[in-house]
Amino acid sequence: MHVTSEHRLDDHVLERRFTVGDIPGILWTPETPAEPTPLILVGHPGGLDMMYPRVSTRARHAVAAGYAAATIELPGSGARPRSADAEKARAELRHAVAVGEPVTDDVVDRLVLPLVEKSVPEWQSALDAVLELPEICGPVGYSGGVIAIGVRLAVVEPRIAAALLYAGSFLPRSMFEEARQTTIPLQILLQWDDEGNDRQMALDLFDAFGSQEKTLHANIGGHTGVPHFEGDDGNRFFDRHLIVPRTPPG
Amino acid sequence: MHVTSEHRLDDHVLERRFTVGDIPGILWTPETPAEPTPLILVGHPGGLDMMYPRVSTRARHAVAAGYAAATIELPGSGARPRSADAEKARAELRHAVAVGEPVTDDVVDRLVLPLVEKSVPEWQSALDAVLELPEICGPVGYSGGVIAIGVRLAVVEPRIAAALLYAGSFLPRSMFEEARQTTIPLQILLQWDDEGNDRQMALDLFDAFGSQEKTLHANIGGHTGVPHFEGDDGNRFFDRHLIVPRTPPG
Numbered sequence: 001m002h003v004t005s006e007h008r009l010d011d012h013v014l015e016r017r018f019t020v021g022d023i024p025g026i027l028w029t030p031e032t033p034a035e036p037t038p039l040i041l042v043g044h045p046g047g048l049d050m051m052y053p054r055v056s057t058r059a060r061h062a063v064a065a066g067y068a069a070a071t072i073e074l075p076g077s078g079a080r081p082r083s084a085d086a087e088k089a090r091a092e093l094r095h096a097v098a099v100g101e102p103v104t105d106d107v108v109d110r111l112v113l114p115l116v117e118k119s120v121p122e123w124q125s126a127l128d129a130v131l132e133l134p135e136i137c138g139p140v141g142y143s144g145g146v147i148a149i150g151v152r153l154a155v156v157e158p159r160i161a162a163a164l165l166y167a168g169s170f171l172p173r174s175m176f177e178e179a180r181q182t183t184i185p186l187q188i189l190l191q192w193d194d195e196g197n198d199r200q201m202a203l204d205l206f207d208a209f210g211s212q213e214k215t216l217h218a219n220i221g222g223h224t225g226v227p228h229f230e231g232d233d234g235n236r237f238f239d240r241h242l243i244v245p246r247t248p249p250g
Numbered sequence: 251m252h253v254t255s256e257h258r259l260d261d262h263v264l265e266r267r268f269t270v271g272d273i274p275g276i277l278w279t280p281e282t283p284a285e286p287t288p289l290i291l292v293g294h295p296g297g298l299d300m301m302y303p304r305v306s307t308r309a310r311h312a313v314a315a316g317y318a319a320a321t322i323e324l325p326g327s328g329a330r331p332r333s334a335d336a337e338k339a340r341a342e343l344r345h346a347v348a349v350g351e352p353v354t355d356d357v358v359d360r361l362v363l364p365l366v367e368k369s370v371p372e373w374q375s376a377l378d379a380v381l382e383l384p385e386i387c388g389p390v391g392y393s394g395g396v397i398a399i400g401v402r403l404a405v406v407e408p409r410i411a412a413a414l415l416y417a418g419s420f421l422p423r424s425m426f427e428e429a430r431q432t433t434i435p436l437q438i439l440l441q442w443d444d445e446g447n448d449r450q451m452a453l454d455l456f457d458a459f460g461s462q463e464k465t466l467h468a469n470i471g472g473h474t475g476v477p478h479f480e481g482d483d484g485n486r487f488f489d490r491h492l493i494v495p496r497t498p499p500g
Contacts, residue, residue, distance in 0.1 A: 192456075192457070192466075203453065206468065207442070212470070213470075213477070215468065216466065216467070217465060219465050219466075220462070227463070227465070232486075236479075236482075
């Protein structure tokens with residue numbers, strides 16, 4: 001992990017830009033951590049510079065609640081090399097949504113499956129690197145989209161103890177089987193009127209998850225209209241699973 | 251309002267049993283209220299003595315969060331006179347659920363519509379009485395089932411500023427039109443695997459509500475398996491709308 005810049009933000013948050021190999025990322029920690037903090041990985045749809053305002057707001061909200069937060073750029077986004085196949089699939093998906101045609105499984109598979117295959121090991125490498133810092137400890141939470149990345153990480157990465165997944169992107173049908181294998185506590189955010197998402201698919205996915213604790217929070221409004229209070233709800237979800245020892249419901 | 255008994259409970263809650271006319275009810279307040287508290291009406295499926303453990307737990311949780319809480323017996327339940335028509339409809343509904351037959355609209359209408367017609371004015375009378383007490387003020391929240399009672403109250407009773415509705419009972423189809431007329435903030439609790447409830451109907455109902463702020467919390471498990479943390483989530487929902495001045499989402 002190579003730190004490329006360091007800023008002290010006005011809310012007593014230390015923001016460090018870093019690279020792991022050739023992948024850029026950002027780490028947010030309390031300026032003066034009293035003790036090692038649990039970590040939340042902040043997922044996003046790719047394009048970290050463009051997404052910075054929303055991603056950093058979520059990260060700083062997590063830091064205010066006692067966490068460290070980290071994110072990395074996705075393959076094919078930002079300054080990272082593009083994949084011609086992924087670009088083609090993305091264009092087809094956007095076209096289908098724009099003209100109101102159904103998004104075919106083939107397009108979703110061609111866009112999402114290679115992204116999951118490539119990015120999940122990258123998130124794991126970033127996790128290795130960040131957890132080497134003395135001020136950060138496990139357990140780890142994953143928060144956000146791309147939902148397919150979150151599902152795969154929830155299943156394959158044992159350091160992730162809880163995931164707050166944003167049902168705002170398409171999941172390949174073949175990954176419903178993976179969803180059935182989840183065991184960690186899940187909170188699923190669904191924007192009820194998301195123009196670019198399939199509501200029924202999100203409900204089917206919630207049904208499919210194998211976890212014994214799973215909660216769906218659905219709010220009206222479009223893709224970017226997640227209510228402010230869901231940030232607090234998300235932190236409390238993580239508090240239950242990353243900080244407070246688990247106790248059976250009373 | 252006639253207070254029939256008064257108990258100081260061990261969590262510094264004052265529990266008063268009362269009658270309004272011939273309707274029994276229970277009021278829970280802080281033992282020594284610092285200032286007038288907002289009120290939460292605690293809904294339930296009827297049979298207050300049988301429901302007392304669950305209803306009083308919810309009520310005392312609300313008092314611990316700074317509210318007063320009140321409930322009344324439903325018509326045809328507890329010691330109140332039975333309605334032969336309602337008993338017949340209830341038996342038909344239970345039979346249909348038990349043998350896995352569809353519950354017909356006719357049965358739901360015969361069971362629920364007279365209950366709503368009779369009980370909603372009773373809740374309003376109880377509200378009149380309770381709000382006369384100097385230690386209790388508006389605004390008022392409604393929390394729980396029967397969902398049809400909550401929907402009607404949300405539409406017709408202007409003192410109710412927010413409602414947390416439990417999608418655990420059947421709603422007459424004719425009341426979907428009323429659901430479209432709601433304007434107050436709503437939080438809807440759905441138990442995903444509720445044996446006695448129709449999940450799709452609950453999702454359709456969430457879709458139908460007219461309120462500009464509505465949130466669905468779905469959890470896995472059966473009718474009585476609502477997770478403990480939803481009690482805190484419910485109080486925070488009411489905090490946003492009954493205590494904190496409303497501000498536009500940031």
